[in-house]
Amino acid sequence: MALFTVFGNPIAQSLSPQIHQLFAEQAQVSLNYSRSLTSPAQFSRAVAAFFRSGGAGANVTSPFKQQAYQLVTHVTARAASAGSVNTIVALGHGQLLGDNTDGYGLVRDLQRLGFDLTQLTIVLLGAGGASRGCLQPLLDAGAANLVLANRTLSKAQQCVEGLEHARLSVASLAELENQLEPLQQPYLLINATSAGLHGDQLALAPAIFAQATACYDMSYSPNPSLLTPFRQQAQKAGAPRTFDGLGMLIEQAGLAFQLWHQGIELDTRLVHQRLQQQLQ
Ligand code: ATR
Numbered sequence: 607m608a609l610f611t612v613f614g615n616p617i618a619q620s621l622s623p624q625i626h627q628l629f630a631e632q633a634q635v636s637l638n639y640s641r642s643l644t645s646p647a648q649f650s651r652a653v654a655a656f657f658r659s660g661g662a663g664a665n666v667t668s669p670f671k672q673q674a675y676q677l678v679t680h681v682t683a684r685a686a687s688a689g690s691v692n693t694i695v696a697l698g699h700g701q702l703l704g705d706n707t708d709g710y711g712l713v714r715d716l717q718r719l720g721f722d723l724t725q726l727t728i729v730l731l732g733a734g735g736a737s738r739g740c741l742q743p744l745l746d747a748g749a750a751n752l753v754l755a756n757r758t759l760s761k762a763q764q765c766v767e768g769l770e771h772a773r774l775s776v777a778s779l780a781e782l783e784n785q786l787e788p789l790q791q792p793y794l795l796i797n798a799t800s801a802g803l804h805g806d807q808l809a810l811a812p813a814i815f816a817q818a819t820a821c822y823d824m825s826y827s828p829n830p831s832l833l834t835p836f837r838q839q840a841q842k843a844g845a846p847r848t849f850d851g852l853g854m855l856i857e858q859a860g861l862a863f864q865l866w867h868q869g870i871e872l873d874t875r876l877v878h879q880r881l882q883q884q885l886q
Pocket residue numbers: 667668669670671731732733734735736737756757758761798799800801806807808809
């Protein structure tokens with residue numbers, strides 16, 4: 607049976623095994639998809655050991671996406687533009703291909719939710735591996751403006767290096783409110799920080815949440831009746847609508863599944879429905 611895993615820290619909460627099982631049932635293939643908890647110091651050894659033992663593919667989540675980019679032997683154009691990898695494909699003879707399906711997953715999910723990106727400013731919070739994968743795909747999808755806002759401004763500046771674009775700007779979280787005011791355009795606030803994974807809230811003025819068209823958390827809660835910390839913060843501040851990243855997770859997983867099982871057609875909508883039922 608083909609072996610797959612997801613590397614992350616924390617990882618116990620990951621729904622990726624359940625999602626890939628649903629895709630496998632749909633595609634009528636059998637697979638074994640596990641969770642792998644590792645540390646920054648152990649990450650490259652853990653990946654090497656997994657593929658030596660016959661692993662066919664792996665997903666990589668926070669905080670290892672940039673380390674994964676350094677470790678693979680080949681990268682797709684998507685991963686190269688992101689400088690970060692969330693999907694690894696074993697090519698044989700120790701060769702590993704790194705791709706990044708996060709941006710595709712985010713754009714697909716925003717479209718599924720009915721957002722017209724061409725009419726919106728996207729405010730992306732965080733400048734780590736999760737954001738990197740989404741910048742170019744959001745621009746390619748026609749986002750009217752894209753503001754990358756991070757607690758540490760220099761990290762946001764590093765993130766956009768090489769992405770020359772008139773619709774792209776950076777801000778520190780502290781300055782975000784001033785930067786949004788002159789835009790006079792509806793904005794979608796997207797959380798790509800890892801704050802919630804540690805139970806932290808973001809140091810953002812309540813008005814930033816309240817004035818957003820909607821607030822979207824790339825993180826998700828494995829229990830639909832429990833909101834993620836970002837959604838709790840946004841709702842408390844008066845955000846009109848909030849979403850979590852479960853849909854993005856499913857969409858990015860669908861593309862990863864297709865990379866591992868070439869040529870297979872999938873219906874991600876069915877997996878959305880089945881997963882919602884399973885989580886009730
Ligand atoms: P990931 O792969 O999830 O993106 P990462 O590469 O470690 O993980 O990046 C984490 C991001 O979350 C960073 O942008 C970090 O901000 P800094 O660059 O200032 O460190 C952001 N982050 C984490 N905790 C945060 C918090 N409590 N408030 C604001 N931003 C936070």
